[in-house]
Amino acid sequence: MLRPAARPAPGRAAPLFAALGDATRLKLVARMSARGPLSIARLAEGSSLTRQAITKHLKVMEEIRLVRSRRRGRERIWSLEPRRVEEARRYLEAVASQWDAALDRLQRLVEK
């Protein structure tokens, strides 16, 4: 009985948004999403930051399972976890529609 994934509580969703809320990390996400799985070296390429800084950011995102990594030879390959992205997306969708509903309610109250 696969339930339709209820909206998570704000306390649970916040860390997800926090992970996305750093420009460096969001660029990493964008790069992965554009090119597919990439090694740290590839991800750090062109950045003004150190490779170690990039690694730290990746670990932050891994901790909340926004990305995952696997070792391949001497490299470590990083992938996006699309289910988490989707989870965040749905949260915002719910917020927006709930807000609309609240406004509608108030509007009707005034009209009465």
Next chain:
Amino acid sequence: MLRPAARPAPGRAAPLFAALGDATRLKLVARMSARGPLSIARLAEGSSLTRQAITKHLKVMEEIRLVRSRRRGRERIWSLEPRRVEEARRYLEAVASQWDAALDRLQRLVEK
């Protein structure tokens, strides 16, 4: 010619997610979205934090236009800015579908 609102660059979208990425702020968003426009006092109600702390959070969100406020008598009423929520939502939607596309491309490459 109202264009369909292109996906913003990571650098522009990150502050939006950062604003959502704090548990206190996300709770404020949730509360507004559930009940409609609310005063600071209402928003601070039940929280363990100071009213001033709440005010600071609201200002953070106002700065990036995730919420707006208007004065009404001695109160200040805070509302959600649903277009910004929608903007963030679309960003995530784009990330997810781009990732899927990248995987598909790679998959087809392997099969060839």
Next chain:
DNA sequence: TTCATAAGCAACCTCCAGGTTGCATATTAC
């Protein structure tokens, strides 16, 4: 087998986000 590449580990630094307290000011209620 030796050199170059890719990554991991750890210690350290700095600044500012997220809080607080204390006081001032504007509105509203009685």
Next chain:
DNA sequence: GTAATATGCAACCTGGAGGTTGCTTATGAA
């Protein structure tokens, strides 16, 4: 008019996020 309510302003404190440097280790290439 006076007390209570709702908010604004400012100074201050503190931990941890986001960086760096330096060194080590594993793997691949020639």
